[in-house]
Amino acid sequence: MSLMDNLRFKGSNATQMLRDQHKITVGISEGFIANEVKVGDFVGHVDYTISVHFKLEEDVLFPVLSPLLRQYLEFEEPIRIIRGEHVSIKSLYNTLYRSTSFEAEDSSTTSEEILNKSGLIAKTLLQHIFKEENGLFGMADLYIPEQQREKIQSDLEKKNEEYHRAYVSAHARVK
Numbered sequence: 001m002s003l004m005d006n007l008r009f010k011g012s013n014a015t016q017m018l019r020d021q022h023k024i025t026v027g028i029s030e031g032f033i034a035n036e037v038k039v040g041d042f043v044g045h046v047d048y049t050i051s052v053h054f055k056l057e058e059d060v061l062f063p064v065l066s067p068l069l070r071q072y073l074e075f076e077e078p079i080r081i082i083r084g085e086h087v088s089i090k091s092l093y094n095t096l097y098r099s100t101s102f103e104a105e106d107s108s109t110t111s112e113e114i115l116n117k118s119g120l121i122a123k124t125l126l127q128h129i130f131k132e133e134n135g136l137f138g139m140a141d142l143y144i145p146e147q148q149r150e151k152i153q154s155d156l157e158k159k160n161e162e163y164h165r166a167y168v169s170a171h172a173r174v175k
C-alpha cells in the first residue's frame with residue numbers, strides 16, 4: 001500500500017504546513033524503499049526532518065494541542081505516543097553509523113547495515129506519518145478553535161524559517 005496514494009495531506013491552517021512536509025517525506029521514504037532514492041539522500045532528509053519537522057510539531061503544535069486533548073478527551077495519550085516515536089526515530093538515526101555486530105573488527109557500520117537500518121527508519125517514519133495524518137492531526141483540526149489556527153500557521157512558518165536556517169548553518173560548519 002502506498003501512503004502517497006492513500007493519504008490526502010489536507011487539513012486546516014493549523015496543520016497544513018506540517019502535512020505538506022509529510023507529503024515530501026512520504027515521497028522520499030517510499031522512493032527509497034522502491035530503490036528510486038539513494039540512501040545518502042534519504043538519510044539526509046531524515047536528519048533534516050528530525051531537526052526541523054519534529055521540532056515544529058513539538059515546539060508549536062503539541063503545546064497548543066495538549067491542553068485541548070486534556071480538556072476534551074481527558075488524556076494526552078496520543079501526543080505521548082507520537083513524542084515517543086520521535087525519540088525512537090532519533091535513536092535509530094543516531095545508531096545508523098554505529099555497528100551492532102560484535103564480530104566487527106572496528107565499530108564502523110558496513111554499507112549493508114546502513115541500508116538495513118535505513119529501511120527500518122523509512123518504515124517507522126511512514127507508520128508515524130500515517131498515525132499523525134489519520135489520528136493526531138485530525139484531532140488538532142477538530143479541537144483547535146478556528147480563531148487560533150492562523151496564529152499557529154504563522155508561528156509554524158516563522159519557526160520553520162528559523163530551524164531551517166539553523167540546520168543549514170550547522171551543516172555548513174560540519175563541512
Ligand SMILES: [Fe+2]
Pocket residue numbers: 054057082086128132
Ligand atoms: Fe511527528
Ligand SMILES: [Fe+2]
Pocket residue numbers: 018022053057129132
Ligand atoms: Fe509529522
